[in-house]
Amino acid sequence: MTLKAIMLGAAAGITVFATTNVVADTSDKRIALSNNYAGNSWRQAMLESWQKVGEAAVADGKVASADAFTTSENQATEQAAQIQNMILQGYDAIVINAASPTAINGAVKAACDAGITVVSFDGIVQEPCAWRIAVDFQQMGREQVKYLAERYPEGGNLLEIRGLAGVFVDDEISAGIHDEVKNSNFEIVGSVHGDWAQDVAQKAVAGILPSLPEIVGVVTQGGDGYGAAQAIGATDRAMPTIVMGNRQDELQWWSDEKAANGYETTSLSIAPGVSTLAFWVAQQVLDGNEVPKDLTVPFLAISQDELEDALKTTPKGSVANVEYSLEDAKAVIASSK
Amino acid sequence: MTNNASEPMTAATPVRALLSKPWIWAFLAAAITFGATSLIAGSGAGSLFYAALTFASFSAIVGIGQMLVITLGPGNVDLSIPASMTLAATLALKFMDSETAMILPGLLVAIGVGIGCGVINFGLILLLRIPPIIATLSASFLYQSLAIWSNRGLRIKPPEPLAEFATGGALGIPNIAVVGILLAILAWVVLERAIAGRWISAIGQNLRAARLSGVPVNAVRFGVYVNSAVCAALAGFLLASFSGGANLNMGTEYMLMSIAVVVIGGSSIGGGNSNVPGIWGAALFMFLIVSMLNSYGLGAGIRLILTGVVIVGVVALASRKGYDV
Numbered sequence: 264m265t266l267k268a269i270m271l272g273a274a275a276g277i278t279v280f281a282t283t284n285v286v287a288d289t290s291d292k293r294i295a296l297s298n299n300y301a302g303n304s305w306r307q308a309m310l311e312s313w314q315k316v317g318e319a320a321v322a323d324g325k326v327a328s329a330d331a332f333t334t335s336e337n338q339a340t341e342q343a344a345q346i347q348n349m350i351l352q353g354y355d356a357i358v359i360n361a362a363s364p365t366a367i368n369g370a371v372k373a374a375c376d377a378g379i380t381v382v383s384f385d386g387i388v389q390e391p392c393a394w395r396i397a398v399d400f401q402q403m404g405r406e407q408v409k410y411l412a413e414r415y416p417e418g419g420n421l422l423e424i425r426g427l428a429g430v431f432v433d434d435e436i437s438a439g440i441h442d443e444v445k446n447s448n449f450e451i452v453g454s455v456h457g458d459w460a461q462d463v464a465q466k467a468v469a470g471i472l473p474s475l476p477e478i479v480g481v482v483t484q485g486g487d488g489y490g491a492a493q494a495i496g497a498t499d500r501a502m503p504t505i506v507m508g509n510r511q512d513e514l515q516w517w518s519d520e521k522a523a524n525g526y527e528t529t530s531l532s533i534a535p536g537v538s539t540l541a542f543w544v545a546q547q548v549l550d551g552n553e554v555p556k557d558l559t560v561p562f563l564a565i566s567q568d569e570l571e572d573a574l575k576t577t578p579k580g581s582v583a584n585v586e587y588s589l590e591d592a593k594a595v596i597a598s599s600k
Numbered sequence: 601m602t603n604n605a606s607e608p609m610t611a612a613t614p615v616r617a618l619l620s621k622p623w624i625w626a627f628l629a630a631a632i633t634f635g636a637t638s639l640i641a642g643s644g645a646g647s648l649f650y651a652a653l654t655f656a657s658f659s660a661i662v663g664i665g666q667m668l669v670i671t672l673g674p675g676n677v678d679l680s681i682p683a684s685m686t687l688a689a690t691l692a693l694k695f696m697d698s699e700t701a702m703i704l705p706g707l708l709v710a711i712g713v714g715i716g717c718g719v720i721n722f723g724l725i726l727l728l729r730i731p732p733i734i735a736t737l738s739a740s741f742l743y744q745s746l747a748i749w750s751n752r753g754l755r756i757k758p759p760e761p762l763a764e765f766a767t768g769g770a771l772g773i774p775n776i777a778v779v780g781i782l783l784a785i786l787a788w789v790v791l792e793r794a795i796a797g798r799w800i801s802a803i804g805q806n807l808r809a810a811r812l813s814g815v816p817v818n819a820v821r822f823g824v825y826v827n828s829a830v831c832a833a834l835a836g837f838l839l840a841s842f843s844g845g846a847n848l849n850m851g852t853e854y855m856l857m858s859i860a861v862v863v864i865g866g867s868s869i870g871g872g873n874s875n876v877p878g879i880w881g882a883a884l885f886m887f888l889i890v891s892m893l894n895s896y897g898l899g900a901g902i903r904l905i906l907t908g909v910v911i912v913g914v915v916a917l918a919s920r921k922g923y924d925v
Contacts, residue, residue: 302744302848307752335741428900455894462843462850469651470891473644474637493844497767498647512755512844580755580845 289549292355296331299362308535316539339366346370356380356545380548384541396558404439407506411480418448419479424457426484457487464490481505485532488513508532509583531564536586543592555599622866625917626881633888656883657780663861663879665831668824673804673871678828682851683740685836688713689846690747693756700759714833718826755845766841788876804872
């Protein structure tokens, strides 16, 4: 009954809009980004993409404004307060990269109750009234092992670099890796936490390397591949196949090695531009389109042949990125229906 | 190992004299973890030792700065170390822009940033009368934001010769470790042989008594806070040169690390008593314990629990011995 009522309401809304505003139904809508953290290059690229696409959308008259706000402390309470402020400021949609999947549910519910469209991405929220653009982290782990299995059908030893201990994302990627390793001839002989940071990974790998047998591959979580390469390069070991995570320094290192000795690997991660996908999804919801509540973020994978092109378009020291267009968003929505 | 071994010892009972040093426990712990890891590493023990010296250097350099601050007495701690590291490294690497000719000016930029951070920290403490914990923590937001604003998190590679120096070594000793050991010796000389060191300890033991006996309290505190920020800046500069660029979150783990090496090293957390050799023992131990638990393949949960238990144990032993003296 309620769903039907909502649909009828939406249909009525569309009709009203369609008759009163023929150019764009969302030109007077204001969208805000609530971001919990800005302290790494991925998040910085994410904010830049948002700004770029948001400004273009405002200039084109697609939306009235697209403002970005970041909390300073990466705290759920602070983000909840920020969302409350956005409700008071009368935004029509709030796009969230959340500090916690549960702790800001109250604020999200309050926003929904105030008639605001809430779209969460990357760090998603569990509150059912919000849309979720989630990353399939387990799949991210599986893809890496699948690639290595193609390269080394006979198997071998793997080193696993994990993220930050106790964080959901780390558990998920690792679960995917271990799950897929069971279907292969590989054995994970060592596992360290690199905290998704290059220097931490370098330190952890340097510490465990002396006690490891020969390894053929390194599975990673992103942001740690270059550190692993540095640590292994400092020893007299043969360089294993390190799966990269789209960072420019990783791609640069890969490209140098490729030129020097034909080094082969793959690289995959989530493009920071996923914020722009969330932006267009919010715009589509405001536009009155039917959008499934759960969407999946596509991976940005870079293969051996695509390396040079990807490296050219990635700013020095940043991370490979794509900005999503309205059409991309529509395609993602259509594929989830 | 790497301590400078210049502590005077009683000739009659050298072993007892050695055991009465609070810093010996950090070195013992480091040696035991090294031995345990070597059981697995086998012939890799040499490279493990080399890696330990390398990574312990960064902790030791920030630890020396933090130790002098903590020596000033209760409530004195520098929580802006991670942000100072990040800011100094970010600005210096951006300034050098991978140019070899700019290495020395780049180092000066890093040290200048360190001095600036130290002056701001102490300015907040002295002029606005903000407690050091809050002053340094709030100032660190400023530094971190400046670092984000100045370069948006982009990693700029260090100049080639600088990267080679930072990752290289001679005679089985990493260059970085040489820098760290020289700084430790310098800190030891200042603390044990110079009047400034006596002043620092005097302030930590009794601020009022120190002031009444004519110690220039604020000048000494100023110097100590600036020194801490400069050590952090130098560590940030070296770390960025070592790992191929500055990262916005590169300093994060050095917040707790800087305090941990001070406490495990046998310095009194209440101030007034500092211990330079212990910094190096503790820094080696902090790297080796993680390597050991990783090598034995223990999960992150057990790893963290064991790290905590061992740290508590070493601190308990070190402080018990400390009171005996």
